[in-house]
Amino acid sequence: MAAIEKYDLIVVGAGPAGSAAALVAARAGLRVIMFERGEYPGSKNMFGGVLFGHDINELIPNFWESAPVERALIEERYFLVSGSSATTIALRTKDFAEPPYNGFSVLRARFDKWFAEQAVAAGALLVCETLVESLIMDHGKCVGVKTGRADGSVYADCVIVAEGVNSLLTRDAGIHQEWKKNEVGVGVKELIKMPKDVLENRFNLKGQEGISMRILGLTKGMTGGVFLYTNKETVSLGFVAMIEDLAARGFKPNELMEEIKSNPMVAPFIEGGSTVEYTAHMVPEQGYKSVPPLVHDGLLIAGDAAMISNLLTGEGANLAVTTGRLAGEAVVAAKAAADFSAQGLRSYQDALDASYVMKDLKQFKGFAGYLHGNPDLMELYPQLANDFLKGLLTADGTPRGAKAKALLAEVKKTKSLFGIAKDLWRGWRVIK
Amino acid sequence: MKLEDKLFQDRYIVDEEHPHLKIKDPEACLKCEVKQCTQICPSEVYTWEEDHINVAYGDCLECGTCRVACAEFNNIEWRYPRGGFGVMFKFG
DSSP: OOSSSEEEEEEEOOSHHHHHHHHHHHHTTOOEEEEOSSSSTTTTOOOSSEEESHHHHHHSTTGGGTSOOOEEEEEEEEEEEETTEEEEEEEEOGGGGSTTOSEEEOOHHHHHHHHHHHHHHTTOEEEOSOOEEEEEEETTEEEEEEESSTTOEEEEEEEEEOOOTTOHHHHHTTSSOOOOTTTEEEEEEEEEEOOHHHHHHHHTOOTTEEEEEEEESOSTTOSEEEEEEEOSSEEEEEEEEEHHHHHHHTOOHHHHHHHHHHSTTTHHHHTTOEEEEEEEEEEEOSGGGGOOOOEETTEEEOGGGGTOOBTTTTBOHHHHHHHHHHHHHHHHHHHHHTOOSTTTTTHHHHHHHHSHHHHHHHHTTTHHHHHHHOHHHHTHHHHHHHHHHHHHHOOSSOOHHHHHHHHHHHHHHHSOHHHHHHHHHHHHHHHO | OOHHHHHHHSEEEOOSSOOSEEESOHHHHHHOSSOHHHHHOTTOOEEEETTEEEEOGGGOOOOOHHHHHTTTTTOEEEOOOOTTOEEEOSOO
C-alpha cells in the first residue's frame, strides 16, 4: 500500500492534533504519512463548536481567510437558568469581530478536512478510510503501525498517536488504563438549522458575527453544562455530562436533550429550527490528572488522546493543535539528531510543560473535582441567583431594605452563608 | 423529537459483515443489575431483550461512552469500525 518502505513519521488520526503534527513535520521535509479511519478527515469528528484561533494562526497566519469557519464569536454569554428565569452574564466585544479574532464556531467535518489539506499541500501523504489497529513494537520501541488493509503494516522512525479520546492504541499498548467514569464526559449535540436572517435577528448578530453561550442549571446537578453556539445557518445545541454522574443519575442522553430543548428559556433560541444532525463524542474532563506519559521510544501522544483539555475555559481543539505542533517539532529535532528514543523525543514534553497548555492544565487541575464535589454549583446557585435578583427587582410596594433582608433569609434556608462562602473560597483556591 | 428521527438524519455506512461492538460474555449481563449500557448510550444501541442485550451497532455514534460506563463488568468489546465504515458526520 505505502509508496515507500519506511517513513520518518506516521501520524494516526487527521484531526487538529494530527494535522498540525503532519504539517510541521512535512514542512521540515520529513517523509510523513497520516492515517484517517473516516471517509475524509473530520467525518468522525465532533465537538461543541468553538475553535479558538490563536493556535492555528501560529501555524497558518490569517487562516480564517481560507479556512471554512462559521462565525467569529463576539460574545461569551453565561446563562444561569432555573425554572422560567435566567440571569445572564455576558461579554460582547466588537474587538473579537476583527482580526486576529478570538474564536470561531466551526463544523468539524468541514474544518478538519481543510486543515488536513494544508498538511497534504506541505507534502504529507494522507490515507483515508484506513484504521490503525495496533502499534508495532520492537523491544519496547514503537517502529510502525498495523493498519486494517491487506499487507497493512507501515514502518517509521516515529509514530504520533492523535486518535482522539477513545485512544484504544495507547490503552492496548499498556500506556494507560481504560478511562474511568470520572475522567470523561459525554457530549451530545444537535445541529439545528434555521434561516440566516432569523438566526442573526434572534441573537443580534451582523455579518460574520456569532455568539457562544454556556448554560448552567439544566444538567440536574451533573458535572457539565449546556452549550449553544451560532454557526452560519445552524445552531449547535448540546450538553456535556460526566459519565459517572450520568450513570449514577440514570438519565437517557436523548431524553435529557429533549428536556433541554423544551426548557422555556432555551426553546425560543431554536424555535422553528429543524435538526439536521445528531452527534455524540466523549470529552476528557479531568485535565492534568488524566494525562498519561506522552513520550516513549519512537512514540508521542497528542490531542484528546493525551487527555489534554480545559474544562474551565472550554478549550480542547486549539490545545490539540498546539500539542500536535509541539510533537511535530520534537520529531523534526529528533530527526536532525538521528535519535528517536524517548530521550531524543523529550523536547516534546519540555516544550509542552513550558507552554500555556500545560501551565493552564496544572493550574486548573482541581477544577473538575471541585465541580464534581459541588453539585450545588450546577443547579442550586443559578436558582439562588435568579430568586434573589427577581425578588430584588420586583416592584411590589415592599421597602427594598426589608425585601433584601427577607430574600437573604430565604437564601439562608437553602444554604448557609458560611456554606456559600466556603464554596466560593474553594473555587477561588482551585483556579488561582 | 424521537431518537429514531434524529438518527435518520445521520449518515451511516454500516459494515454488515463485521459488527464493531460485541458483548464479550452474555452470561455476565444476567448478573448485571444496572445494565448501564441500555441507559447511557446516546443513540440507544443497547436494549435488553428478555435474557440478553441486543446490540444495534449500526446506530452507533462511536463516542465510547458504553465502554467506559460498563467498567464494573468490562463486558463490551468496543473497536472502531473498519476504515470507511460507521457513522460519517456531514457537519460534525
